[in-house]
Amino acid sequence: xxxxxxxxxxxxxxxxxxxxxxxxxxxxxxxxxxxxxxxxxxxxxxxxxxxxxxxxxxxxxxxxxxxxxxxxxxxxxxxxxxxxxxxxxxxxxxxxxxxxxxxxxxxxxxxxxxxxxxxxxxxxxxxxxxxxxxxxxxxxxxxxxxxxxxxxxxxxxxxxxxxxxxxxxxxxxxxxxxxxxxxxxxxxxxxxxxxxxxxxxxxxxxxxxxxxxxxxxxxxxxxxxxxxxxxxxxxxxxxxxxxxxxxxxxxxxxxxxxxxxxxxxxxxxxxxxxxxxxxxxxxxxxxxxxxxxxxxxxxxxxxxxxxxxxxxxxxxxxxxxxxxxxxxxxxxxxxxxxxxxxxxxxxxxxxxxxxxxxxxxxxxxxxxxxxxxxxxxxxxxxxxxxxxxxxxxxxxxxxxxxxx
Numbered sequence: 471x472x473x474x475x476x477x478x479x480x481x482x483x484x485x486x487x488x489x490x491x492x493x494x495x496x497x498x499x500x501x502x503x504x505x506x507x508x509x510x511x512x513x514x515x516x517x518x519x520x521x522x523x524x525x526x527x528x529x530x531x532x533x534x535x536x537x538x539x540x541x542x543x544x545x546x547x548x549x550x551x552x553x554x555x556x557x558x559x560x561x562x563x564x565x566x567x568x569x570x571x572x573x574x575x576x577x578x579x580x581x582x583x584x585x586x587x588x589x590x591x592x593x594x595x596x597x598x599x600x601x602x603x604x605x606x607x608x609x610x611x612x613x614x615x616x617x618x619x620x621x622x623x624x625x626x627x628x629x630x631x632x633x634x635x636x637x638x639x640x641x642x643x644x645x646x647x648x649x650x651x652x653x654x655x656x657x658x659x660x661x662x663x664x665x666x667x668x669x670x671x672x673x674x675x676x677x678x679x680x681x682x683x684x685x686x687x688x689x690x691x692x693x694x695x696x697x698x699x700x701x702x703x704x705x706x707x708x709x710x711x712x713x714x715x716x717x718x719x720x721x722x723x724x725x726x727x728x729x730x731x732x733x734x735x736x737x738x739x740x741x742x743x744x745x746x747x748x749x750x751x752x753x754x755x756x757x758x759x760x761x762x763x764x765x766x767x768x769x770x771x772x773x774x775x776x777x778x779x780x781x782x783x784x785x786x787x788x789x790x791x792x793x794x795x796x797x798x799x800x801x802x803x804x805x806x807x808x809x810x811x812x813x814x815x816x817x818x819x820x821x822x823x824x825x826x827x828x829x830x831x832x833x834x835x836x837x838x839x840x841x842x843x844x845x846x847x848x849x850x851x852x853x854x855x856x857x858x859x860x861x862x863x864x865x866x867x868x869x870x871x872x873x874x
Contacts, residue, residue, distance in 0.1 A: 473498040473782040475775075476556060476564055478546050478710055479572030480504025482513060482764060483745025483771030485531045487570050488538045490775025495782070501539040501564060503556075508595050509533050509540050514764050516598045517619055518799055521626025529595075549714035551738050568778035571711055571722055571730065571743040572771060575704035575762060580614065583676045583700065588683045591700045592619055604697040607631035611697040612685055614673060616643045618798055619701035621660075625801045627697075628663055635695070636660070637668040637687055643800075647811040648830070652844070655825035656800060663801055706747045706760060716741065721749035721760045727787035728774045742778060744770035752793065755837055755860050756809070766794035793858070795850045808853045809840030818865045822846075822874035829872050836862040846874055 475491045475498050477484045484502055488510075491500050504510070508530075512519075515529040534540050545559040549569065556564050577591035588604060590597040601623070605611055609632050613624045616638035627634045640646055642657040661667055674688040676698065683698045706721040717723040717731040722743035724730055728750070729737035745767040751758045769792045777787055797806045803826075810832060821828035829849070832840035837860060841853035849872045856871070 473779075474565060474567045475500045475778055475782075476566035476569045477502040477572060478549070478556065478569065479574055479707075479745070479747075480506050480508070480510050480542070481572060481574045481745055482510070482531075482767035483574070483748075483774070484570070484572040485510035485533050486768045486771030487572060487744060487775035487778070488533055489536050490772045491779055492536045492538065494776055494779040496537075498779070498782070499539070500537065501541065501566075502533060503541040503544055503546055503558065503564070505543070505545045506594060506596070507543045509542060511595055512764075513593075516592070516595065517622035517626060520598060520602070521623075521629050526595075546710050547713070549710050549741075551714050551716075551741055554740060566740070568740050568782055569742070570771075570774050570778060571716075571741070571747060572745045572774075573707035573710055573747050575706045575746040575760075577700065578703050578705055580673055580676075580700055580702065583673060583698070584678075585700075587678050588681060588696060589676075589678065589698045589700070592623060593704065597699075601627070601697055601699055602630075605630055605632040609633070609696040610693070611635070611699060612637060612683075612693065612695045613699050613701065614638070615701035615703075616640055616645075616669075617701060617703065620699075621656075621800055622798060623699055623701060624660065624665055625663075625799070627699075628665060628801075632697075633666075634664070635666045635668060635693060637671050637673065639670060639672055641669055643667075646813050648813065648842070649817050649819055651819075652825045652830070656803065659801060659803070704746070704762060708747065711743070711747075714738075714741070716743075719749055719758075722747050723749050723758075724751075726751060726789035727777050728770060728790060729777070729787065740781060742774045744774040750790070753858065755834070755839055755857070756793075761794055761796075763794055763796035765796060769794060793854060795854070804845060806843045806847070806850050807841060808850060809838075809857050810834075811840050811842055815839060816865070818868050820869050820871070820874060828874045831865075831868045831871075833863075833865065836864075838863060838868070841872070843872070846872075849873065 577593035642653040730741040815832040818831040830842040
């Protein structure tokens, strides 16, 4: 009888795992269950390419074409690791030999601002469809949050002609991650593009009236919007793991081979987790954490798929040795980064052109913990090597260390 592989989730990690399983075990039965009505797609497209001429068909990952059985629009409500069986919300029961929890994370919402109609907590393809239908010339949108999703989405909405307002509690865009000068420069560039910035404020109240939302900010500003898009972070979807009695701590706790653990920390046979939901023990100088970025999801998913096949064959597990990078596009600016970007760390700025092209190093004491490559390309591997050398450095020695 062929091996039965079950993947719970429909994101980038789930797709990468399914394809890795299929490549390593051509005869295995691979089933992917996702709560979304769509099969896996490239989630970064939701705030990037789809607002810049990209098409939906280019966003889809075509998982089913790789011999993967897709079950869409269904939620796993229980996972029994003893009987190796999952139960879906429609009553179906699916057996497995190896299972991957790749349930990702859900966008956080704001108290008193229910999702629906003109309001989206922006994360899914359905959210994009709503936002797209409510944007364009003559439409007005409020983006709540100035992080990765909020900043990218605001740029995308402007690109299609929308009048965009942004509200966030920080003093400027990226103020908790970037040096002060860079944060001010990025905020000014958004304003120059027509984005109406409301820094240092929170949503005080909101009410949906018909097909629009009336929002009052705590500085007294009021407005009526065709779209309110909330981008204030995400929380891991751990319900499935909890029903299975797995160890959960800001995500599903896994070892370096992506095996899920029981409450004592021991690996549970045949159960893996990857992607946004997985709490992984990253090597020094980092600690256990979740990383919610594309590269992490794809690499973890691929590795988990290969480990599922290895486990089915009785082989010894292999550890994941890839540390991910992340990137963003903000109108004409773009960056790649590795490690921790935290404005509370000591920052060493090395600009070729001030706040336009260069490198920012983030130091914890005398160790480099993060590198921001602003409009600087091809240096991710060098930045990663610098961080994992984990050596004491003099700040002055970093100037010119990486080509700008």
